[in-house]
Amino acid sequence: MPLCKRLLRLVAIAILTPVIFLLGCQSKLIYYPNPYRAEHETMLRDAKGARVRFTTSQGAQTAFYIPPRVTTPGLPQTIWLCFCGNGSLALDWLHFTDDWDDHFAYLLVDYPSYGDCAGKPTPGRIRESGKAAFAALAQHLGSTQQELQPRTAVLGHSLGCAAALMAADDLNLRRGVLVSPFTSMTDMGRIVLGWPLCYLNLHRFDNRQTLRHVTSRPSARFVIFHGAEDEVIPVRMGRELAAVQPRVVTFHEVPGAHHNDILSLMMDRIGRAMREVVAQVEP
Template identity: 75%
Template sequence: MPLWKRLLRLVALLILTPVFFLLGCQSRLIYFPNSYRAEYESQLRSAKGERVRFTTSQGAQTAFYIPPRTTAGGLPQTVWLCFAGNGSLALDWLAWTDDWDPNFAYLLVDYPSYGECAGKPSPGTIRESGKAAAEALAAHLHTPMTELQPHLAVLGHSLGSAAALMTAEELDVHRGVLLSPFTTMTDMGRIVLGWPLCHLNLHRFDNHKTLRHAAARPGARFVIFHGAEDEVIPMRMGQELAAAHPQTVTFHPVSGGHHNDLLNLISPQIGRAMEEVTREVKK
């Protein structure tokens, strides 16, 4: 074989190997599912939480309903649909819910393959799970979805911000708090892999698009917090999302905040933002 042909094959191999690797192993590079340990069960009992079971195209799913700590009757003032970051689980939110308004209730949603949920995560299956979990909660509370919907708000961290916004889009929810959101998964790929490999992204989360839909609804109100020292998702992405909707989205930079310590650093501020979003929407 001529030398030029051998060189051409070598160049093709060098180019195609990372392409095939990224296409074949992309999910493993994006998602990091975890299972629950025994101590989570005692935490759930302490919070008087209840499992909300439902089924999607991915099979059996489980979310967790945490009722208000107050004893007021009827539907809760606000039910926060909570979506955790990539390496976290839904019940990890329990570490902070006690810091927040006791009138709030929470539906803590895991992604397919996370926690007690079957299946595989993707933008489509995560979107499906968020909507189905809220509908299952309506049935769990013995109330029509049309009556529960005005009580809903979304809360998400990192990947959970994308899940929160997709769920908001599905359910016509127009209030929420987002922590460390990215703009698009392709933009994240550009940071990690560079151009042009970033365009091999098959998991096309697009927070620009979903936030645009949610922010355009009457009475919409969102708050974004982002650590100034975030080493995973640069703060400029949160700033960019907020700047596109100055009338409905407020941005709060967190001095000294990183990606994984944000909730620990500003839990009280997050709680106040949740209260403000709720009050402003009700005006």
């Protein structure tokens, strides 16, 4: 074989090998599902929580309803749809809810393949789970989605910010708190893989576009927290998202906070922002 053809073959192999690897293993590079442990069952029981079961195209799914600690007649005043970060589980939110408003209720939502949920995650399937979980919650509470919507807000961390925004978009929800959000998965790919491999992204979460759509609704209100030392998602992405609708979105840069410790460091401040958002009070 002529030398030029051998060189072309080597170049083609060098180019195609990372492409094939990224296309074939992309989900494993993005998602880190975990099973539940016995301690989570204890936490759920202590919180007087209940499993909310539903089915999607991925099979059987389970979310968790946590009622308010202060019981009042009728529906809860506020329900937070909570979406965890990658490598976490829905019930991990229970570490924080005890220190938030006693009148809040929560629906803690896992992604397909996480916790007790079947299937494999993609943006579309995560979106489907958010909608189906909310419908199942309405049934669990003996209510309707239309009745719950004005009482509901979203909370997300990291990957959960994308899930929270998609749920807000689909369910016509207008209030939320986002912690350590990214602008888009393609932008994240540019950081990790560089150009042009970032465009091989098949999981096209686009928080910039979704937030723009959600915050264009009347009475929309969002707060973003982002650690100044975030080593996974740069703080500039949080700033960039807040700039989408600066009159509607308040941005808090947290000095010294990293990607995962921000929830613990800012637990009280996040809880205060949650109260302010649902009360439509300026943080």
